[in-house]
Structures are given as structure tokens and as C-alpha cells.
Amino acid sequence: MMSERLHRVQTWLRTRWLGRIVVNGLDSFLRLDMFDRSMTIAAQFFTSVFPILILLATWAASRDTHEIADAMGIPDETRSVLEDAIQGSGSASFGAVGVVIVLASATSLSRALIRAYMAIWAAPKPKSGLGSAWRWLAAVLVLTLALVAVRAASEPFDIHPLREALPLIATVTLNLAVALFVPWVLLAGEVRPRMLAPGAVLFALLMLTVRPATAAWLPNALEVSADRYGPIGVAFTYLACLYTASLCFLATAVLGQVIATDEGTFGQWIRRTRATKTEDGIAHSA
Template identity: 30%
Template sequence: MPTTPRLSTHVPQRLPARARALVERVDHALEKAEATTAGRVRRRALEMDLVHQAMVLAALAMMLLIPALITLSALVPLGDSHGVATTVTRRLGLSAQAAHDVQLLFGGPGVKRTSTSYIGALVTLVSAYTWPAALQKGYEIAWQLPGRGVRDLWRPLVWLATMLGAATLVVVLGGSSEHGVSRVWLLPLGLTPVVFAWAWWTQHLLLGGRVGWRPLLTGAATITVGLYGLRAFAAVSLSDSITYNFDRYGPIGIVFMLLSWFIGFSVVMLGGAVVGQEWWSARQRRLEARRAARADQADQRP
């Protein structure tokens, strides 16, 4: 297991003893930090190359899910004022101008439907299966579980179908153009239990039930907090960034910003699982240490 490099090994011996002692204290503090759950989470994130995994997931999302939505814009009104694009961007906390700019990616209600559009929609939706499949692989790495091949192929498909169903529900329930406080913040906060349950269920489903519900609890909570953090980021700075990039680069500028958001989303989804696994492992180690201590005490009794 990789450890934090010791600073004292790089300190010249000619330095005063007081300076070397200070470096030793820093090394000791770093070692103590590495022994904590946060330190182990950092090591696990480095071991599984979390940022790289998140970038792969984000690239898959851009290459598959966004083209799927663009194809579907010929089938359903994704680009109008009450369509999927506008409704979802409102749920993300984007401003009206930023939501309008994103809306332009998906065309307007005048997009023609053709048989090619239906075939393209089917192909892109089938291709989008690889996104939850990659997320499933990331969860297996986080929990150090082997893949089960064909036996679990249906699980990413169920997850994808559920996500599409949820997107449809968002459109049905969220077609209003209101932008009041209740619409922008109170409604999403009221849905926190739903988001938490979804994050909990996502891990359990994609891991094939090999990890119990209780060990996945912390990961679900971490994912929920991270997702609301992303939403707060979108409300604070993403809108201005989208508008700026659209004015400067056109629609491709929006793609750059969406890619950044997808990377953040993927880090939250994978990082939450890593935090949950390490927290559960630390808890199990503490319980085992207590049992061992009680067993030693029992053996020492006359």
C-alpha cells in the first residue's frame, strides 16, 4: 500500500537540529493523518485513479447521453420552453439566460421527425448502456469486488431505464416556468430523501447485492451531499460560465462547461462509494479490535 513520502529523507543533514526536529514532527503529523479514514480515502482514490475514472465516465456521458438527447429532440420537444433541456437546467439551478443557451443545443419544437430519427434514438439509447456499465465497474473497484460478467449485464440496463423514467417524470412535474424560491430551492431540498434513496439503491443495484444496504448507507449520504454541492455550484457560478462561453465560443462552449459538470458528477458518484467503503472498513476494524480486547480480558480472568 502506498504511503506518504517522508520529508525527513530529503532534508540535508547540515540543517540545524531544530529544523530537522520540525520536519520530523511534520512527518509524524502526516503519518497520523494518513491513518485516519480521510487519509485512507485519499489513498484509495489514488489507487483506483478516481479522477481518471471520473473523466472516462464524463466522456462517456458526453459521447452517448448528450447525442441521445439531441437525437430524441426530433421525437419529443426537448428544445421548447417546457421540454427536457429547459426543465432539467432549471432543476440544476441555472439562470434563465443559461437555461436558454443550453436549450439551443437541442433545437426547437420545429425539428422534424423521420424514421431515421427513431432509428438513431434507438441506437444512441442502446449505446448509452455503457455509462452505467462503467459506473458499475467503478463501484466494484471501490469495494474491491470482481466483475461477474454476463450475470450482471441487466443491472446497468435497469438503472438506465430508471434514469430515463425519472427524466420523464421531471418533465411531467416540472414544466412550469416559475423561478421563485420554492421552485429553485425548496422543492429540490424537499426531494432530498428521494435523492438519498436513489443513491443508496444505485450502489446496491450495480454491485449486484453483494454489499448489504447498511454498509452502503454512508456512501449514499456522501453522494447526496455531493450532488447538492454540485447544484449549489451551478446556482452560484455555472450559469455565468455557460453564458460567457456561449457568447465567446457558441454552442461548443456550452459543451465544455457541461463536460466539466459531468466530471464533477462522476467524481461525486465514484467518490461517495470510496468514502462509504473506507468508513465501513474502519468501523469493522474498530469492532474487531473491541472484540479482541474483550476476548483478551475474558482469557485473563481467573
């Protein structure tokens, strides 16, 4: 009886646009193991992006680590770890070989994201090789720079009367651009930006609430973790924060795919394309 009632509710929901999006989105999210994929991407982000930030700080010859620590929200108890990492990594340490190793290791994040996007869009695997390596590197660098740029953009601008509005506009624009560019470049253009737009918009809007909540929670959580467990506690706290961001990133991508491929009027409008494209949004040669 319960299963029959649930089936009727599900059937009724699928006759409505919002119901279809929610039901199909939840089904896709669970079917594609996005919880596990989010943890993988969070761990890859931690081991890929932070070394690049240290590399950039070293290149800038920065010996005052306070600005970097403030940007990353590192508590006083563990700032010495960052100071040792930067001050012990002079330009001689980061030679050409060191830079190549750091950047090559960072592309593991791109490969994890490619696997996630391939599952979401049922897209063919992009060609891999030296000719495609720039795509992996571009995605990692964009994510790294966005981490700093979004924080900088959230600061109030000394412009009136848009002092409070400009940070909001800049943050939304940056998040939207990142959520559009990363899947497009990693899938080698197999999925058109028009198809990626719903997920990018959802991500930008969702981060308007998630980021302030994270900013309010993270400093105290880092302090507590540093007091109790030291640097390892800080690392796990960052991983929890990155897991939340990765979950939002992939969840909105899944919902965006469901919206773009929905059989309703809005989905048909999104899929409107030239004759050389198919209705699923995947590019094919004519």
C-alpha cells in the first residue's frame, strides 16, 4: 500500500516541472554517487590548490605571510606551519622541476572533475595527451585564482551608491564564470555553455548563502581544531569545508543537467541549437 501510494505521488510529481526536476535530480545525484565523488574532489582540491597558492606566494617573494594566512582563514596557532612552508621554499627550492611537479600533481583535480562531468552528462571521454594538458592546467589555475578572487571581491568597494551591491555582483559573476568555464574546458567543449548555464546559475545563487555561512563557521572551527588537534585538525576542518563546496558544485551541476535535458518547454528552449548539435546538448560533427 505504501509503495503504491509513493508511486502515485512520484507519478504526480513527474507531471509538474518542479517535481520532475527534484525527483530526477535526486535520482541522478544518488545514482552517480555524488557524495563519494564530492569527497574525492575535496581531497584533490586540498592537495592540488594549496601547493599552488604556496608556489605563487613564493614567486611573489612574500615573507609576510599574514595576508596569505588571513585569506585562507588560518588561525594563529597554525600560522607557523604556513610560515615554515613559504620561508623554507625559496626561489631556489621551486626551480623549473619543482614547478612542473607541483603543476602536474595539481592536474589530478582536473581528472577527478572530468570523471564527474562525464558521468553527469554521459559525455565521451575527452582526448588525453600533451595537447590536452593545457585544459587540465587551465581548470586548476582558474579554481586557484577564483579562491582568492572571490574573497577579494567580497570586500566592500569604496564606491557609492553601489558600495554594498558591487561585492555581491562581483561574487555572483565570478562563481558563475567558474561554474561555466571549468566543465566546458575539461570536457573539451563537448557540452555547450548554453547547456551548462542552468547549473552555473544555480551554483552562483547557492553560494550566496553557503559562503557567508561558511565564513561565519570556519574561523571558530579552525581555532577549536587547532587548539585540540594542532595542524592536522586544521587540515580536517578545511577538508570538511571543501567537501561542502564540492557537494554544492556537483549537486548544482546535476540539477543543471536535469533542467537542460528536461522535456518541458524550458528545457526545449535551452537545447535550441544549430543543426550540427543533438538535443542532448552533446556536440557531434555534422
